[in-house]
Amino acid sequence: MRTPTNRSTKRRLARWAAPLAAGLLVLTGCGAGGGSNGGDPAANYPSEPIEIMAPADPGGGYDMTARSIARSLTEGGVIESDASVYNVPGASGTTGLTQFVGENAGNPHQLMVVGKILVGAIQQTDSQVTLDNTTPIARLAAEYDAIAVPADSKYKTLEDLMKDFKKNPGGVAWGGGSVGGVDQILVAKLAEAAGVEPGKINYIPYSGGGELTPAILSGDVDAAASGLAEFSDQVAAGEMRLLAVSSEKPIDGVDAPTIKEAGYDVSVANWRGIVAPPEISNAQRDAIVSKIEKMHGTKEWKETLESNNWEDYLMTGEEFAKYIKAEDKDITATLKDLGIIE
Known part of the structure; x- marks a missing residue:
């Protein structure tokens, strides 16, 4: 070497x-x-x-x-x-x-x-x-992000989550990666599409999946945005539910709509x-x-x-x-x- x-x-x-x-x-x-x-x-x-x-x-x-x-x-x-x-x-x-x-x-x-x-x-x-x-x-x-919640969350769809978010932006805690990274950018664009000022988002950054996953499962955050691969094991184990993915088109083998299909004109690669x-x-x-x-x-x-x-x-x-x-x-x-x- x-x-x-x-x-x-x-x-x-x-x-x-x-x-x-x-x-x-x-x-x-x-x-x-x-x-x-x-x-x-x-x-x-x-x-x-x-x-x-x-x-x-x-x-x-x-x-x-x-x-x-x-x-x-x-x-x-x-x-x-x-x-x-x-x-x-x-x-x-x-x-x-x-x-x-x-x-x-x-x-x-x-x-x-x-x-x-x-x-x-x-x-x-x-x-x-x-x-x-x-x-x-x-x-x-390119890889795409997904929005996920715990399997026992009251939010069954992205629209369920967005109703609370639009009503009280600071009342919904979002988890994701580093400040200013792809995950926070996705949440910001989703907020803008929903008519919410990005500055009102309650976003909690984590250094990686090793910290984010327990935060989701314990309820420290209400929802999270991260790379689709970060959630795959927990989704397969029935511990998390995907609400949407950030791709332009549906992803084969992924049981979740795109954010666009859920009604918000947002796609982040x-x-x-x-x-x-x-x-x-x-x-x-x-x-x-x-x-x-x-x-x-x-x-x-x-x-x-x-x-x-x-x-x-x-x-x-x-x-x-x-x-x-x-x-x-x-x-x-x-x-x-x-x-x-x-």
Whole structure:
């Protein structure tokens, strides 16, 4: 295993070496594939191992996504070189983002997993480095939230819950993940759709499912919003009931309506994707996009989506860049409504 010092040294060298090598390959058609590939940058990329940053601890969604991408690229036969993953936790992903942009400018062999949570974290931490400083490559997958209550709750449907919520917003305690995260954003959007000011929500944040689940079962909160997977075991055991899911369309195998079907025009996807560093060329960006699109078609990636109950959410290149800007605008407005940022 390489030490951080070796990795840092390699990246400093890669800042000029990798772009130069890639540029020569594009211009001359030399290297892997030689003249048979001509000047096709997608055919000549990558010319060295790829490293993917997960800006969080091992085991979470970013980490799982990064390792699934690496496995699908290599085992799916998309690339001949190696693809490895490293973790940089801290500040809800903004620590990793700052390091990624600062150390890897111009290097197309460095990639980073990003997502909706990071967009909100950038706003909350007032990070000086944003996703505008990266090169968007692809949005890949999404998970959806669910709204759940204890099995013995008086709330049998989402509308039952919303009647009390609209009548006395502060009287309904909502549980969910971290402040300003996807779960709180979902509850805020549901409040807005119901004509309730988001600032009146009684929202109690928990650090993860290990804390949220007992809070729901004990009645410390009346309802909770979290990733659908967080509730699956308790629902299967008959300890919780799902009232709705945040997807656009019904989810196969899930016995709950969408929030839209329940009468509220709300859909929230906890998406994840991948970006490259700044200062790579358009040809290099297109080459990475091409490899990710091929990865998307592999059986390894399809198995990843199915086994994790992730939705296929592919969007690439400029379209993804525009999507990130729209997400930033939307999340910023919601966080302001909640009083989390000014």
